[in-house]
Amino acid sequence: MxxxxxxxxxxxxxxxxxxxxxxxxxxxxxxxxxxxxxxxxxxxxxxxxxxxxxxxxxxxxxxxxxxxxxxENGPPEIGKSSLGLLGALHGFQSWQMFETRRILESELAALAAERGGQQHLAAMSEEVAEMYATVEDPIEYLIHDVRFHRVIAQASGNPILAALMETITSALYDERRKTAERSRDLKQSADLHREIYRAIRSRDAGEARSVMERHLTMAQSAQDVEAAAPAPSPNGRRAKAGAGAGAGAGKKLSASK
Amino acid sequence: MxxxxxxxxxxxxxxxxxxxxxxxxxxxxxxxxxxxxxxxxxxxxxxxxxxxxxxxxxxxxxxxxxxxxxxENGPPEIGKSSLGLLGALHGFQSWQMFETRRILESELAALAAERGGQQHLAAMSEEVAEMYATVEDPIEYLIHDVRFHRVIAQASGNPILAALMETITSALYDERRKTAERSRDLKQSADLHREIYRAIRSRDAGEARSVMERHLTMAQSAQDVEAAAPAPSPNGRRAKAGAGAGAGAGKKLSASK
DNA sequence: TGCAGCGCAGAGGTCCGACCACTAGAATAC
DNA sequence: GTATTCTAGTGGTCGGACCTCTGCGCTGCA
Incomplete structure (x- = not known):
């Protein structure tokens, strides 16, 4: 400072x-x-x-x-746009971001199970339904995916935790979006989200936590595989892969609003 | 932005x-x-x-x-000085910060148990010893307390999580310091820290997590009591203003530099 | 009457050039 | 040899001119 x-x-x-x-x-x-x-x-x-x-x-x-x-009027954001810079500076790794996200969201899910209100459950249900409806449209699917997780964060009743999650998530978003276009098994993903929803609805914090953790672990390995695979020809974008000594973490995350 | x-x-x-x-x-x-x-x-x-x-x-x-x-050369910091402002803006509650800290540090302890190196264990041990040596000096004790938790964060091998913890901790620091001066039962606190250390040393992630959680839960309730009971200056608002010419967020806490 | 377009007022964005305040190290005095 | 002073260099502040963008009232044509 x-x-x-x-x-x-x-x-x-x-x-x-x-x-x-x-x-x-x-x-x-x-x-x-x-x-x-x-x-x-x-x-x-x-x-x-x-x-x-x-x-x-x-x-x-x-x-x-x-x-x-x-x-500022919107939801609280903690160092959202700074994580990219900090990542470049300190060499944050992708797995570290995923690990952080996994921890935050797992606890968020557990808290949501304990404190979530009817309106939150309704919103989650809605997003799950939308996910099933868009399993053939990865781009659209991702929107509802993000919204689902965001609702859980709100349902947790802890805006600080929610803000931290938002920070990490937005840093991971760009990479996610790249792989999202060639995502498979969205049906399976939707099933897991449904499981999470059901656990929260039945107030089973432990179950919510473990399912969320399973979901994110799968999502991470799925993305790792897809990111490592050669980028499809029609898509000019090059998957980041492991750059040598350079910062291998979040590169360009949107700073615009 | x-x-x-x-x-x-x-x-x-x-x-x-x-x-x-x-x-x-x-x-x-x-x-x-x-x-x-x-x-x-x-x-x-x-x-x-x-x-x-x-x-x-x-x-x-x-x-x-x-x-x-x-x-910047020191350890990464994510929105460290912003949390105070954001808190004032969005009305963060003290229990929310504690809850966040409890979650972060519990997982940090578990990760430290899995990944901590010899140098980390040695440093922890050192700080625990210092804590026992300063049970009669709350101010000094707090320094080693903070350092102990910081070593655990480093031992976790995840700088992002460590940075988040640092953010929350520094925001809580001011309040902690105020109550620290009238802290009792530091011996008991030191015992708990020792338990955490032993759990990490024996690579027992689950035990480390649960002891850490217990420790922080106790610390929270202790502070709540002490903060509520003896109020030298009756101000209705959250403790924050007052003392020095410049309040500012947590500042003198960093070790390196 | 309806509405596309112009233009103005007010707000932030950029620039300049001068001067102030602080720090560290060199020069000086003891 | 040590303490003090001086000085060069760097960030901090100033104010005032001018640019660009946005919103909206006003105009003028259909």
Missing amino acids: PKSDTHVTMRVVNHIRSMLETGELQPGDRIPPERELARKLRVSRASLRTGIGYLAAMGVMDVRHGVGTFV | PKSDTHVTMRVVNHIRSMLETGELQPGDRIPPERELARKLRVSRASLRTGIGYLAAMGVMDVRHGVGTFV
């Missing part, structure tokens, strides 16, 4: 922070224009922008060119 | 990013002075600083006033 409490830019961050804590600023709210706010806080516009940029980088603010700056 | 590929500031981020991926920049390396780099990239110094600020906010760069800008 390049800031301390003596830095001018920190004055901005602290100001916004306190406004957040006192509820003076609510999610979705718009903050005053930069020029105006800068005058009010007695800082230059440049410094103000530094502070806002810091907050934006952390997913607290949402800056829209030509429109204004708003307090 | 507020950037897309057309933005000038993104050119900076992408440039650094690619230098990271190709290994042209290594952790600890210093990047050229702002004025020079700005000229080289054909962007203004202001834009360059915006990009660097973005990277710094994510823990990729380390900017030191009067010295230079470096590629």
Whole structure:
């Protein structure tokens, strides 16, 4: 962190922070224009922008060119866009991301079984049905797959865990999407999701956890196999394979919103 | 985030990013002075600083006033300083953080039991001994407590999980420190840590997981009690404000650097 | 009346050039 | 030899000009 409490830019961050804590600023709210706010806080516009940029980088603010700056409204995200950079820097491996995901989601499923409400169960059921309906369309299938897992995260009642899962998942998303196009056995995958749903519905936390773990373990090995296999000719994209000493982990994950 | 590929500031981020991926920049390396780099990239110094600020906010760069800008060298950190802001924004609850920590650390302990090396076991043993030696000094004890958990995280062999744990832990650190001063039963705590160590040493993943979970559950309830009972300063809101001129998220905790 | 298009106002994005503040190491004084 | 001061270099802040984007009211044609 390049800031301390003596830095001018920190004055901005602290100001916004306190406004957040006192509820003076609510999610979705718009903050005053930069020029105006800068005058009010007695800082230059440049410094103000530094502070806002810091907050934006952390997913607290949402800056829209030509429109204004708003307090982030969507679900919490923790370092979502940073994982790619960090991965390149520290050489995160694909298996480490999968392992993390497996752990998080397994516990998420267990918690969902304990705390999930009717609306969550209904949403899960819906997504499972959609998965069965799209077993022939990998792209569409993936959408419902992601949504299913997201509902579970919400059902867990722990937004922090949900945010962490979202972080990992989005980093893995690009790779998943590449292999998704040639996925097989979506029927089998849908069956597993259905099993997870049933375990959660019957409030069986242990079962939910173990089935989720089985599902993700299978998904990982499936993807490993498909990623290692030579990329099909019609698809120009090259599977990443094991690059030598380079960072072998998440490369390009979307940073746009 | 507020950037897309057309933005000038993104050119900076992408440039650094690619230098990271190709290994042209290594952790600890210093990047050229702002004025020079700005000229080289054909962007203004202001834009360059915006990009660097973005990277710094994510823990990729380390900017030191009067010295230079470096590629972060220490262990990976994911959104460490952001959790406080996000918490204020989305209203994270203390129990949610504890729950997350319990889950992460339990699995971390299990993985450490499976993969921990001799050096990790030695370090754990060391910290346990130090804990016993400082049962009368809560402040000192806490240092070794934190270090013990950190060693386990390293021993897990999964830097992503370790980084997530660090994120949660540092967010809890402030509260922990406050109650630490009036902690009792440190002997009992040390005993539990010793149990964890022994489980890991004997490669008993299940035992390590369950003891760790027990430890953290106890720690949570202990802190809840202590935080609720003696309230020197009655403020209705979450403990956070107060003391120093600058609150800020967890800062002085890192060991290396 | 309907609506496609123009144009303006306001917001963020970029740039410049000057100056301030901090750090580390060299130069100096004791 | 050690303590102090000076200085070069680097990030931090400033303010003010100008660019670009977005939203929306106004215009003008069908």
